[in-house]
Amino acid sequence: MENSSVDKGRRRFLIAATSAVGSVGIVGMAAPFLTSWSPSERAKAAGAPVEFNVSRLQEGQQTVIVWRKKPVWVVNRSQKMLDDLASNDELLKDPTSENAKQMQPDYALNAKRTREGKDRYLVLVGICTHLGCSPDYRPDLAPADLGANWKGGWLCACHGSKFDLAGRVYQNVPADRNLEVPPYSYKDDNTVVIGLDEKGEAA
Numbered sequence: 001m002e003n004s005s006v007d008k009g010r011r012r013f014l015i016a017a018t019s020a021v022g023s024v025g026i027v028g029m030a031a032p033f034l035t036s037w038s039p040s041e042r043a044k045a046a047g048a049p050v051e052f053n054v055s056r057l058q059e060g061q062q063t064v065i066v067w068r069k070k071p072v073w074v075v076n077r078s079q080k081m082l083d084d085l086a087s088n089d090e091l092l093k094d095p096t097s098e099n100a101k102q103m104q105p106d107y108a109l110n111a112k113r114t115r116e117g118k119d120r121y122l123v124l125v126g127i128c129t130h131l132g133c134s135p136d137y138r139p140d141l142a143p144a145d146l147g148a149n150w151k152g153g154w155l156c157a158c159h160g161s162k163f164d165l166a167g168r169v170y171q172n173v174p175a176d177r178n179l180e181v182p183p184y185s186y187k188d189d190n191t192v193v194i195g196l197d198e199k200g201e202a203a
Helices: 002-035 041-046 079-091
Strands: 050-053 062-067 070-076 121-125 136-138 153-155 162-164 184-186 191-194
Touching: 050 062, 121 191
Parallel strands: none
Antiparallel strands: 050 191, 062 070, 070 121, 136 153, 153 162, 184 191
16 A cells, blocks of 8 residues: 555656646747747848837827838928928929939828828938938927028938938938838828838838
8 A cells, every 4th residue: 555655646746747847848849939920130120020109209209210220210290390391392402202313112202201191100211311320300490500491300410411301302412312211001090010011012
């Protein structure tokens, strides 16, 4: 009886230990598998799409998102900012983005340089088209250093290139092209997907 009791106790211990080791092994195998479902940092850097909820942005606010190791700006433009765009046209090199070297999807070939029905949210690659610096966001109106005609935009501190709130370049500055509009789409009303168009095709 004593030996039988010891054997049963040992059997229960061995079964419990084996189950515990097996569970750890399964979890260890599953973790890398599950992790592989979401893009790694390396994949994101290589160009995996990046999502952002635009409802987080207050009116007039800009955020910076990293996509393909580049800064991408998303700006929530107020109605006044949008209304003021047309008054910049005479001061710009390429108000309608006709430059053949211009980097932008077809849906951004308009004065607001956005998708139809989504005028408020501007999406731009935040790299100056002159020598690759990242311009500063200057949403202030008519500041002393930019003059009475300034209605908001970006100023590149490296060489003085200026861009309006549609990313269009001003005349008489070193940059020769408007800021790049990356491929993007909307997953829903509030979620912009940078690097993926509406057909599901990556850049």
